[in-house]
Amino acid sequence: MPVAATAPQATRAPSSTSSVADHFTAALEAAIAAPTDSAALSAFRAARLELAQAVAELAPTELQSPLATAARSAVTALCASGLLDLAPEPAETALLAELHPRQWNQLLAGMLLTAAWRWDAAPSFDDVPNDLWGLFARWSLLPVQSFTQLGDAQRYADAQLPRLESLAKWVERNWGSAAVRAATQAYLATSNSIPLYFSAGDLRRHAEARGRILQRAFNTDPAGTIRPEAFERYGRPLRIGFVNRHFGSQTETYTTLPTFEHLDPERYELVLFSLHENGSTLENHCRSRATEFHVLPADDVPAQVETIRLAAVDVLVFGTNVTAVVNEVTRLATHRMAPLQVVNNSSCITSGLPEVDVYVSGDLTEITDAARQFSERLALLPGPAHAFNYEADAEEPTTSPTRADYGIADDALLFVSAANYYKLVPEIQHTWAKLLTAHPTAHLLVHPFNPNWSSSYPMERFRAEFDAVLAAHGVTADRLTISDTFFPSRTDVKQLLALGDIYLDTFPFSGVNSLVDPLELGLPVVAWDGETFRSRMAGALLRQLELPEFIATDEASYLQIVWQLATDPAHRATTAQRIQNAMHGAPLFLDPLAASDAFGALMEQAYDDLATQGVRPFTKQADRVIQVDRDIDVAALLAEAKSAAEIYDFEGVLTATRAILAVRPNHPEARRAHARALLETHRADRATTYFLSSLQGAEEDATIWFDVARALHASGDTAQALAALEASLRLDAGNLEGWIMMADLADAAGSTDIAEEARNVARQLAPEDPRLAAA
The missing domain is CATH 3.40.50.11380 (Rossmann fold)
Incomplete structure (x- = not known):
């Protein structure tokens, strides 16, 4: 039973202080070393409870006592350990309920027992002694390594908001205070907003409070207040x-x-x-x-x-x-x-x-x-927020995993996911456990330890916690396989995912980079939409592919979509074929040329609005979305481009087609008209880019191959021009201009036999053509 800090107490003997603190330190180190050892964890909790009890009994005058100093060090160590993520057990909860956190000693005792977001009675900065502000900021705004219970992510986000706003208020009100600066530096040392991402709601207020803190801490340059015009x-x-x-x-x-x-x-x-x-x-x-x-x-x-x-x-x-x-x-x-x-x-x-x-x-x-x-x-x-280019440094896979490598039967239904560890919150673990319960012979393979998010993960703890979730649903641990391999490239990750039958996305933080891999493989994908950017990224890709029926809006619909795929192999096969067909057509999110055209036009729109309206009117229209005008008549603009081309007004063609490509950046007719105008105005390299992009999904179109050949020839790339021309003529052997061009290119390459053969074909097509008679 803690004693109120206002009651007079005798100073604790150094030997007792040392014993309690040393016992805690040893138990903490053992628990960190063996995160899944229940005996080590129990010993740690007992030692922590003992230390918290002793700290709660300190007198108000003992803030600088050896025990109080040891307790502050213990809180710092706990913050670094990840053990504050764990919910308090009954004995710890009982002690927390008896503490009076406006008294420094009992606040410090509570800081030993649990995280701030789990303790409803935890005070605000206003009620914390100045000497503890740095430590309190570190503890109260501590990022979570992993959530362990249902509802944790939302509870964490809800609890963080008032603390962030409180610190932001103090930073703006009294930056000269040593306590405020100590709190700010402690916050900056460990600040990480990633755990907030896994709540379901709007995080604008969290971000703005953080922004106010960072702005005051980092922007000390008076010139920073001057906005370039x-x-x-x-x-x-x-x-x-x-x-x-x-x-x-x-x-x-x-x-x-x-x-x-x-x-x-x-x-x-x-x-x-x-x-x-x-x-x-x-x-x-x-x-x-x-x-x-x-x-x-x-x-x-x-x-x-x-x-x-x-x-x-x-x-x-x-x-x-x-x-x-x-x-x-x-x-x-x-x-x-x-x-x-x-x-x-x-x-x-x-x-x-x-x-x-x-x-x-x-x-x-x-x-x-x-x-x-x-x-x-x-x-x-226009379209999804994301686009990708994985081709600039593409690597061949170096691994060839098999199901046998992971102890998974070839005929087992296999769910797979490469969603990052942080996204696998308890809610999604329970949902996936329900899937395994509904499909008793199915297996789940996850690859969560992506080095793009972190260089280290609490792997053992994750395995133990996920196993406990499965056990709660009556699912044996052997039906879950956790890949902990750090593959050298994304192509190796794709090799792993190719073992699966159905790809499972996460919620409330969905995949996007990680979703491209299964889509490229043609794996059926199930996503789950919410109301925020981070929860709708995967859904945006599926909407672009015209596969909205694979986007759930709640757990029930998620389970139902998976059920239909899992129990109907023909449905899975049809879905896989639909995905492959859609991906072959180069959707916007895999079309870098479209991404650049759309982004450039949008930045022009935003900058020109700022320049014409002025800073204040521009920034004050917070509720008005910036978009390139979507209210265009594509058919009329294409007709305008055609008319301009007929009178050799190629700049007019470019103006009309740019207007289309700004809002329909992969429009095939606009691209080809744009490319032809570029070629006519001696911009062959850029024309080639547009023609090549037009080929995606239209590889059987002889006229596009011919256009590519013309552009490559104009760029000086004779070898590639010949290859493109051969492809065109294989598809359309009646293209007179193509055979004449083949003859000219072959002559330039010194291939006189090929040149003569090409002219012979051309003469058969047009015996009276003066270009052939002259040859």
């Missing part, structure tokens, strides 16, 4: 900058690259800023697309900011996630360096940062009134 362009190219931690092999590069790699160099100047360089194939590909590539000065934020400002970009896009941990790009995003500052889909929620103006998403990803969920102006691309 957005001048109307009058036809000049838009200068777009991207700042990333690096441009090497990582999901953030794969999803950012498509938005800039095909920007038209006549309309855009691309400037890339990197915190780190690595000389990788992917980085070199990014460099090749840029007008300028800057490696920012290391460990010198003012110099980094100045470098970016001197580059004088119109639009600055933060391509690294600025909403998770506080990284170098997050710090930069607290500064004003360009007239228009943007976050893209690498950031999983709204940034909440005062100096970020626009958040870019997609109209298939967001709900109707999604703008209210963002502190920035919401800008919408």
Whole structure:
């Protein structure tokens, strides 16, 4: 029974203090070393309870006593251990109920027993002694390593909000206070918003409170308050900058690259800023697309900011996630360096940062009134928010796993998922356990330890907790296989997933990068939609593929969709074929040219709106979504382009087709008309890109192959032009212009026999053609 801190108490003897603290330290180390050992965990809980009881009995004057000092160190160690994630047991709960947390000793005792978000009586900063503010901030805003009970993710998010807003208030009110600075530094040292992602609701207020804290902590440069002016362009190219931690092999590069790699160099100047360089194939590909590539000065934020400002970009896009941990790009995003500052889909929620103006998403990803969920102006691309380019540094797989490797029978129904560990919250584990209960011979294979999220995971604890969930549903542990292999490339991950029959997505944080792999394999995919960007990413891809019937809206519909696939092999086969057909047609999220066209047009729209309206009117329209005008008449614009081409007004063709491609970026007719106009205006390289993109899903169209050959020839690539021409003539042997071109190309290559054969075919098609008579 704790004694009220107001009661006079004798000072604890040093030997007793040492004994209690040492006992706790030894038990904590044993529990960390053996996270699944129930005896070690029980011993740890007993030692912690003993220490908490002793601390609760300290007198008000003993804040600096050896025991209080040891307790503060114990709280710090607990915060690093992950053991505060565990719910308190009855004896700990009983002690917590008797504590008076406005008294420092009993607050400290409670901090030993549980996490702040699990303790309803935990105080706010207002009721904590100044000497404890740093430790209290670390403990009360501690990110969770994993949630262990149903409802934990939402309870965590709900409890974090008032604490974040309280600290933000104090940071803005009294930055000169040593206690406030200590609290801020403690928060920044461990800040990680990732656990918030796994709640189901809107996180705008959380992000804004975090943004206020970061803004005060990092933006101490008075020049940061001066906003570069957005001048109307009058036809000049838009200068777009991207700042990333690096441009090497990582999901953030794969999803950012498509938005800039095909920007038209006549309309855009691309400037890339990197915190780190690595000389990788992917980085070199990014460099090749840029007008300028800057490696920012290391460990010198003012110099980094100045470098970016001197580059004088119109639009600055933060391509690294600025909403998770506080990284170098997050710090930069607290500064004003360009007239228009943007976050893209690498950031999983709204940034909440005062100096970020626009958040870019997609109209298939967001709900109707999604703008209210963002502190920035919401800008919408046509289609999903995401696009990917995995081809720039594609690798062949190095592994060939089999079901036998994992002890799974060849005829067993196999559910698979490569969703990251953090996404496998108790709710999804219970849902998957229900699936295994409903399908007694089925097996589940998960690959959750993706190095893109973290370099280390509590693997043993995860296995034990998932096994306990399965046991609660009467499912034996041998029906779950957890892959802990760190594969060298995504192609190896695909080899693993190819063993499965049905791919299971997660909720409330859905997959998107991880979903491309099973879709490329033609695996039936089941997703689960919510109301937020992060819960609708997978659904956006399925909507793009016109497969909405595989998107659930609650657990019941999720289980039902899986049931239909699991019990009907013919349905699975039909679904797989539909996916393969849709993926073969190059959907928007796998079309980098479309991604660049749409992104460039959207940034032009946003910047030009800012330049014409002014900063205040632009930023105050928070509820008004930024979009390129979708109310266009495609047929009329195509007719306009055709008429312009007939009078050799190729710039007119380009203007009309650009208007289409801004909102229908993969429109096949517009692409081909655009490419032909580019070819006629001596922009053969760019024309080739459009023609090649037109081929996807239309490989049997001889005229497109002929266009590709013409563009490649104009670009000086004779060998590839010949290959494309051969493909065209195989499909349409009656193409006179093709045979004449074949003869000319063969002559240029010194292949006189091939040239003569081509002319002979052409003469048979058009014996009176003067071009052939002259030859």
